[in-house]
Amino acid sequence: MGKIIFLDIDGTLCNDAGLVPDSAKEAIIHAYERGHRFYLCTGRSKAEISDEVLALPISGIIGAGGGYCEIDGEVIFHHVFDSAELKKMIRFLEGHQIEYYLESNQGLFASAKLRERLIQLSLGDSAEESEEGQKKIAAIKWFLDLLIEDSSLIDYEDVNKLSFINHSVPYEVIHEEYDGDFHMLRSTVPAFGPDSGEIGLKNINKKTAIETVLEKIQRSKEDCLAFGDGNNDLVMFEAVGVGIAMGNAKDELKAAADEITLTHDEGGIAHILAKLD
Structure with a gap:
């Protein structure tokens, strides 16, 4: 059974220019073909996610820092302000x-x-x-x-x-x-x-959203990897078996990571995905 992989967008999936490096695109497509499944897990709201990102083989979206979630096009929850x-x-x-x-x-x-x-x-x-x-x-x-x-x-x-x-x-x-x-x-x-x-x-973040997704798709924490770069990804790492900090990540996130990879433009995502079965 393939892994469940959560991807932050800014500074992780996308580089500083807001683009997805070709190395990440190709690696994600190849990993998907091998049975691994990908979920966006981002601070961006859905309206802010580019067509380039949405064109990737994505099984679900956690947006708004955990406030919104959809799986295979079905909205699971959407928390809004009073x-x-x-x-x-x-x-x-x-x-x-x-x-x-x-x-x-x-x-x-x-x-x-x-x-x-x-x-x-x-x-x-x-x-x-x-x-x-x-x-x-x-x-x-x-x-x-x-x-x-x-x-x-x-x-x-x-x-x-x-x-x-x-x-x-x-x-x-x-x-x-x-x-x-x-x-x-x-x-x-x-x-x-x-x-x-x-x-x-309050009490809404990437961790709470991932836990809801895993319950919905009936997968365990140990089946999951997550890629991130910012301190808002610290809670995301708590919700998965393996947290991977990008080479350009904040020092605090690197300290909490199970593994540190290369930067986005150096092929950090591809480097890790190549090591999956």
Whole structure:
């Protein structure tokens, strides 16, 4: 019987440009043909997962950091915010001049100046009209194209996570406001800056979602591998038999891993999958 393999996306399946290296694509297809099965396990909401990733032989999706799950196209669960609490949270962020986007299966809904802030972050010291500046903007175009800026289209009853891009107050101010009532996490996207982060539902994470998947498909923890790179993958490693940290992973995750592989662009996923039967 093949293994069950959980894949984080950013920094793991996808490189820093948001693309899946050819080595990973080929290795996943070959492993699937040998009987192994793959599940995405990502902080991204479903609307944020690219067609390139979805074209892989994926048996299921854990999204929104554990807030959403589907297996073979069937939605197993979808946890969402209380709309009143969400609107209160938005008022807090806007009062502190913090940009954000609401993550929903219907799309990613951006605050008024989020697009402008993301372009500024990408450019850094580069002039927008320079060739280097244009390349940096092109690298995030896929994400900018996902953003919906018409707030009248938001369904506040269907939001499963909130991500904030913050350069106004220390991260700790936001953490203190919401930790305990919600699941707080520093952003795993370095370009967003150290004071940015995510707000998710309490007691919902990658571990809880994996446990639900394994119960549903009647497989054991010992049958599972997981690939990750960020500290939000620490709980994912707790839910599987073997946790594999990418070569570009955070030091804390490497310390918790059963094995450390190469980076995404060096063929880290392919290196491990080649060792399966």
